[in-house]
Amino acid sequence: MAGLYVIVAGAGKVGWNLARELLEKGHEVTVIEQDRRRYLTVEQELEHAVQYGDATELWVLERAGIQRADLVVAVTGDDEDNLLICQVAKEKYLCERIIARANNPRNLDHFKLLGIQPVVSATDLILRLIEHEVPRYGLVHLLDLPEERLEIIELVVSEDAPAAGRSVSDVRLPEGALIISVLRDGAGFVPTRETVIAAGDEVLVVLDPGLEQDITAWFVPNGGRPD
Amino acid sequence: MFVLVVGAGRVGSSVATVALRSGHTVSVLDEDPMSHERLDVELGRGWEEAGGQFTIGTAMELEALVEAGIDRADVFIASTNGDNTNLVIAQVAQRRFGVEKVVARVLDPRRAAWYREQGLETICPTQIAIEQLQRAAFG
Numbered sequence: 001m002a003g004l005y006v007i008v009a010g011a012g013k014v015g016w017n018l019a020r021e022l023l024e025k026g027h028e029v030t031v032i033e034q035d036r037r038r039y040l041t042v043e044q045e046l047e048h049a050v051q052y053g054d055a056t057e058l059w060v061l062e063r064a065g066i067q068r069a070d071l072v073v074a075v076t077g078d079d080e081d082n083l084l085i086c087q088v089a090k091e092k093y094l095c096e097r098i099i100a101r102a103n104n105p106r107n108l109d110h111f112k113l114l115g116i117q118p119v120v121s122a123t124d125l126i127l128r129l130i131e132h133e134v135p136r137y138g139l140v141h142l143l144d145l146p147e148e149r150l151e152i153i154e155l156v157v158s159e160d161a162p163a164a165g166r167s168v169s170d171v172r173l174p175e176g177a178l179i180i181s182v183l184r185d186g187a188g189f190v191p192t193r194e195t196v197i198a199a200g201d202e203v204l205v206v207l208d209p210g211l212e213q214d215i216t217a218w219f220v221p222n223g224g225r226p227d
Numbered sequence: 228m229f230v231l232v233v234g235a236g237r238v239g240s241s242v243a244t245v246a247l248r249s250g251h252t253v254s255v256l257d258e259d260p261m262s263h264e265r266l267d268v269e270l271g272r273g274w275e276e277a278g279g280q281f282t283i284g285t286a287m288e289l290e291a292l293v294e295a296g297i298d299r300a301d302v303f304i305a306s307t308n309g310d311n312t313n314l315v316i317a318q319v320a321q322r323r324f325g326v327e328k329v330v331a332r333v334l335d336p337r338r339a340a341w342y343r344e345q346g347l348e349t350i351c352p353t354q355i356a357i358e359q360l361q362r363a364a365f366g
Contacts, residue, residue, distance in 0.1 A: 083315050
């Protein structure tokens with residue numbers, strides 16, 4: 001992906017560092033910053049690659065050359081600004097690629113409603129990481145595809161699990177769930193109907209959202225917590 | 228009709244007051260408790276006492292909008308002091324809650340015009356001022 005023209009709205013820490021990295025990789029970048037003092041600070045390093053103005057105003061976007069932008073990244077500290085910048089970039093200037101930042105994960109619904117994606121939310125990412133480090137109900141979410149209504153979770157089979165010692169065909173998971181992989185002794189394999197699940201196995205299950213509890217009941221009945 | 232006014236500054240509070248006086252059910256959402264006082268003063272008596280509803284909350288938060296009754300609103304007026312907030316919540320009212328009449332206050336004339344073309348009713352006080360000033364100065 002050489003030689004993109006990228007407009008970055010917001011020269012906060014995210015915007016500034018992003019611009020720096022993109023410039024280093026040889027892309028053309030214009031950062032737009034509406035705070036005069038911040039603009040002057042950033043301008044000392046980025047020089048002509050930063051412009052002063054409110055990126056939600058159409059003339060400011062046009063001055064930055066939005067008509068020829070390959071990518072618009074909206075990373076200001078205000079979600080409503082990021083939403084609208086991306087919306088006009090996409091719908092008015094027909095920019096094909098946009099990336100938005102959601103400062104408040106509660107606003108993710110708004111981004112979705114207005115068809116703005118991908119959206120990056122640091123808070124949401126950190127929350128997911130915390131859940132990964134401290135799994136609830138003994139399961140880890142590996143992949144969430146809400147649009148496709150699909151999830152992949154990982155569970156470590158506990159000693160007292162009903163599934164331990166049973167063959168896959170005897171582990172009667174609800175409709176919409178399937179064991180897709182078993183990790184045992186450091187190696188993973190795709191199980192057959194005859195594969196016998198053992199305590200200590202890590203199983204990957206693909207499922208429709210909402211079936212987690214039925215599945216943990218089979219593999220980690222006490223919620224994976226120490227007794 | 229059930230009228231929800233989000234943002235009770237000078238404009239929003241006046242519109243809300245007039246709507247209440249005309250016999251509509253009016254709910255106001257604002258993050259500043261001070262705006263409640265403005266409503267009382269504007270109305271000449273207590274807002275709730277006169278049948279009005281008031282919710283303190285941030286316009287962008289869905290929960291606050293729901294608490295203020297967005298799901299049963301017939302009319303939705305986005306009149307906070309932020310163009311961008313108004314444009315987002317007006318679209319939320321229109322697309323997510325299917326509110327029949329949605330009006331957003333947008334100070335920036337160009338964006339007001341563009342969003343109007345996209346099917347969102349926008350009122351641009353700046354444009355109105357420009358036209359009135361021109362008429363006053365040049366006839």
